[in-house]
Every structure is written in structure tokens, then in C-alpha cells.
Amino acid sequence: MTRTLIHGGVVFDGTGAAPFPADVVVEGDTIVDVGVGLDGDVAVDATGHTLLPGFFDCHVHVMFSGVDYLKGLARPFSLPFYESVHNLRATLECGITSVRDAGGADLGVKEAVRRGLVAGPRMQISVNALSQTGGHGDGWMPCGSSVKLFPAHPGRPSGICDGPDEARKKTREMLRAGADVLKIMTSGGVLSPRDDPRHGHFRDAEVAVMVEEATAAGKYVMSHAQAADGIKVALRNGVRSVEHGIYLDDEGVELLLERGAWLVPTMLAPQMVLRIAADGGGLLPEVIEKAQMVVGQHTAAVERAIAAGVRIAMGTDSGVGPHGDNLDEFRLLIKAGMTPAGALHTGTGSAAELLGVSDTLGTVTPGKKADLVLVEGDALAHAGAKGALKEAIRGVWLDGARVVERTGAAR
Template structure:
């Protein structure tokens, strides 16, 4: 069990650590993750998994959740645990290994906010994932992309006008070089990522906001390169996620068969229809441009070009996501944490509500829908028998997203 905050499970005694014991979270309302309204129910847990949900359940140990709502552990489908802000000079002055130590705090801050699973969208390698799995550091369950693939001059190219190359993630034996050109290089690099332990392939089909030398509206990678990427991923049984901000890049990604479009800032009607037809998820990351603007306003040394792009896209982003929501595009929660401070993940929920999502749908996007997107719906994302006992206990109104962080009473990752 991991409890990130002192909560009602405190003092449950040694039985909670006995795998044979049965623990019951009792007296609370359960939001099961499907979008159905919360209902009064007990949740019985044994050996780290939910064994029953219903009324009048008994067990060896009781956790009193009276007056609280029990949520599934939240899932953030787009984080960067190895990034702690986008200020270039800070990035340059930190030793290579510093990011691994900073990730320890980033992981803990994320778990503390009720996010028990994340998809790291670039940066974290297999060692980071294994460190969490083996209990060396505390953090959410990790699905990892390892490296972010982009073309020369694209979103992952660290070249600057001075001629100096400053990659966001320095390649190392467990993190392949992110820049690829042509189908043959693409095939080799995807295979290298699979060998390195990637759970998902991350590709950039458009420019971006935080990359100063490209335009988020311009497409990147050709159809031949994208086809090779999705084919190699499919052969290994994994999905492809696409950083795609401009409409042309979004459409190219959907045509190639990606699982999710990340950001989607310049969605048009055709792109939305294509996503609906293909069942492609949108991971909005609405909070990300706000973080860039806030950091710049606070005095961070961020490129003027980057800040200007963030200011330009913030409102457009919200409007694009609103149209996608109205059309019924499947939505999964993601934040781009790392661009902004880790531990502020729940800010995204209120922005999703403002984009037109009903509150229950917002929570479903952060639980069951997110679990479906990343391929873990058979174990996570809902409060039901057989699933892992990742649970968040919150006081107050669970749909009051502005107050949700303050209302968290306990976070459990694999409650025993």
C-alpha cells in the first residue's frame, strides 16, 4: 500500500500488511470510473486487488470513508517525469544525471495528487520504470515512450541558430536518439525503442510550442515514414501516440493509424470527423500553454518565440477541444506535466469541464477512458472486482475540480 497523505487508513494495523487479510473501505460513495453517478457502497480488497463492491461487506480491517467519495486511481496520459520546466539555461546548467534525481520528487508529487498511473510521453527510460516497480522510489505506475521521435528541424531537434545542439533528452544507451529521417531510419529507431522497453511509440507529426525553430501548424514526417512507424509498433503489439497540433499533422497521424492525438490545438471539422471514424483518442493537455505563459510572467528565461506561440494557441486550443467534445471524440486526460510543475495535474480537470465536458465525463476521462487508451483497462481505471486496488478518497464534492486537490484525504496504490 502507498498512502501519500495521512488518511482514514492510518492505524489500520498489521493486518493491512498481511496479504491474506481482507480490508474493507466502508461508508463512502463510490465513483466507479464509468461515468455513472457515485453510489453508496463498500469496497473489499485482498492481496492488492478489489474482490467485491457492494453493501454490508466485512473484512479483517476497516477503512472508514464516511462522508467521502472513493475514486479509482487517476491516470494522466501525458507527463514528462524527467523534465522540470522548460527554461533553457536551467536545462543547460544541470548535470546529465540531475534529471533522474529530480524525477524522484516529480513522481512523488504526482502520486500525492491521486494520480496512480501515468504515461510518460518521453524522457523516462526503463530504469525509471523499474525503480518504481521494484519499490526503490515511490511513484505512479509508469507506461513509457522513452524517446520522442521527430524529423530534422522538427519538434525534437535541439539545433539552435548558434550551431549548438541542445536536445531536450540527451541520448544514452537506454534512450535512443530522437531525430529520424526516412522510412529506413524510422524502422530502425522504432525497433530500438521497443528493444529499450518502450510501452508506446511517441511521434511528432507537427511542430510544437516549446520548440522555437518550428511552427505547430506545419506537418512533419511524410506518409511513408508514419506508415513504417505504426506498422512496426503494431508488429510489437503496442500503440503509437502522436504529438499533433496543426490540422494537417493531425490528419496525417489519424490516417497512419495512431492511437491518440496529443494536444490537438488546431483541430478542424475534417480532422474531428476522421478521429470519430477511426476511434482516435484526443489527449488535450489544455493546461500546458498556460504553464508556459505563467512561467514567463514569473520571470523564467523562456524564448520569446516560445512564449508568443503559447499566448497565441491558448484560446484556440480551448475552442478546438470544445468542438471535439461536442462531436463526441473520445477524450483521455493528459497534462504535459514537466512543461509545468509536477503535482498540478488536477488543474486539467477544470479546464476539461470548461471545454464542455460534463463533470462525470471529466472523471471518466481521467480513469476508465484513460485506462482504455493506454491498454490497462483490464486492471485499472474502474472500481470493480479483479482490478488493482488503486483508490483515492476525497471529501467534499468530487465534481468540484478547483477544490479537488485540497479535498484529497488518502491515495492508495495497490491497497493491501
């Protein structure tokens, strides 16, 4: 089997260690050696570059291409499936080799990537989110129509449920449809005009049965949770990750630490909504008002979590805004108080642990899958500057195969 030697560079290995000079040898789809003075059959000169694990984005929507209610009403039902092909490729080209789709992608989309019909990162999918009536996933409008971000179809069941019995059945339906992770909504949100992100949704008994059923199937639960009460009902009942966490308070921080759960901040999300509004996108006034209301609070909550040592994994909510700008989440985490190395760890080793794949992914260590990103210059310095990390990417490997090669790449 051919041994590919990537030599002469600095390795950020995703374990939490500082970057260090090293060569990396890949055989097939696996990293087989990391050290100095190694040899191989094919050489890639990485002098002046940083080699990192493939990045993770733990909160994307590959079936969205920017939220615009007016365009959505005029869009053919099948168009998002074709748009996802572009979105998946754009995600891969910015060095993200693993994603967790937080709603929208069904089993067919995941299978298309797995079979190599479509270029894209490894996927975990949630299929559709579980929401209470009147919650963040309920598209009811005052005119009597329903405008849902994730309309139901045979491969994507409706997630609306009320009470423990309905919650149990909907959990089983989502798992039957192929969900790798159960996504639930324990608060209102920004993009749903008829609820409030400060209000908690679902009661303890409902969340408990969702977690019980997911656990019985060997899966875990992620929760859209912006309200303080919504964060706490999720954590009390065993949810593995809190998404957004906008109104996270001190009690919520303590629960995150006590339960060893993750926060996936998606700091880009409200900024993407405000950008769409500034560009004249078709957003309802209520949505714009909520985005303006939460953006400062969101930053303060993430700062609080970082200062307390909460486990954080990188996620962006890409799909709300453009795919391909995902790496700017690192910059926002750094502004909120993380070191550059800490920020990059949220998208490598920490994210792999959250997704339950740390035995095969997330670090540049022997025995792991060869998902790698080659960055020209100092990746830690690039992480804090808008767009700089993406622009510096010179190569991306997925399962040992080079899937992105840019001008100026190491030779």
C-alpha cells in the same frame, strides 16, 4: 488474507455510471467486492467521502521539472534522474496512480518504480520521441549548438529520423530500449523555437512504417500533433492517440471519430508555459510568442472535440510546469464543455482503455487492482474548482497498499 473494508462513502466507479453509495472490500492488491453492508477485517470509515479509481495522467514528463532553457544549460546531465524521484512522488500524492511518460524517462526510471526503489505511479514509457530533422524534437539552434529536451544517452536513443527506412530503424531502436508506446512528432510545437505548430511533420509513408513496426511488437503509437495536417497524417495511418490537438479541424474530428482514436488535450500545457514566462523563467521569445498564439485556439479545438463526442483521455504535459497540479486539467475540461463526471471519466475508465489496461485498472469493480483515491466531500463538485480536488484527497492506495494518508483522512 486481510480484508480491508472501506465503508460508508459514495463510489465513483469510473465506468461512466453516476456516483452511488457503496462499500468496497480489498484483499491484497485486488478489489473483491463492491456493495452495501459488506464486512472486513480492517475498516476505513469513508463517511462523507467519495472513493474513486486511481487517476491516470496520459501525458507527463517526469524527467522535467519546469522548462527553462537557461537553467537547462547549467544543469548536470544526471540531475533530472534525481529530480524525477520528487516528481514521481508529487504525482502519486495528487492521486495519480498510473502515468504515460511522453518522453524522457528511460527503462531504468520505470524499473526503479516497479521494484519499489522509488515511490511513484505505474508507468508506461516512450523513452524518446521520433522527430524529423528540424522538427519538434530537433534541438538545433541558430548559433549552431543543440539544446535538446531529451538528450540521447545509452538508454535513450536519439529520435531524429527522415524517410521510411530511418523511421523504421528508429522505431525498432526505441522499442529495444524499452518503450511501451511509440511517441512520434507529426507537427511543430511550442517549446521548440525553430518550428511552427501549424505545420505538419512526417509524411504518410514515414508514419505508416512507425505504426507498422510498433504494431508488430504489440505496441501502439501516440502522436504529438498540433497542426491540422499533422493530426490527420497521424490518424490516417493508425495512431491511437493525438496529443494536444491545438489546430484540430472538422475533418480531424471526423477522423478521430471514424478511427475510434483518442484526443489527449493537455490543456494545462500552454498555460504552464505562459506562467513560467510571467515568473521570469528562461524561455526564448519565440516560445512565449507561440504559447500566446495557441492558447485560445487550443480551447476552441477541445470544445469542438467534446461537442462531437470524441474519446478523450486526461493528460497534462506536467514537467513543462510543476508536477502535482495535474488534477487541474479536469477543471479546464469542464470549462470546455464536459460534465464533471465526464471529466473524471477521462482520467479513469477512458484513460485505462487508451493505455490498454482496462482489464485490470481504471474502475472500482471486483477483480480490478486496488488503485483507489479517497476524496473528502463531493469529488464531482471539487473537480471544477482550481486545486480543490487535490486538497480534498485524504488517501491513495496503490496495489491495495495505502501510500498517501493525509490529516483528516477517513479512519
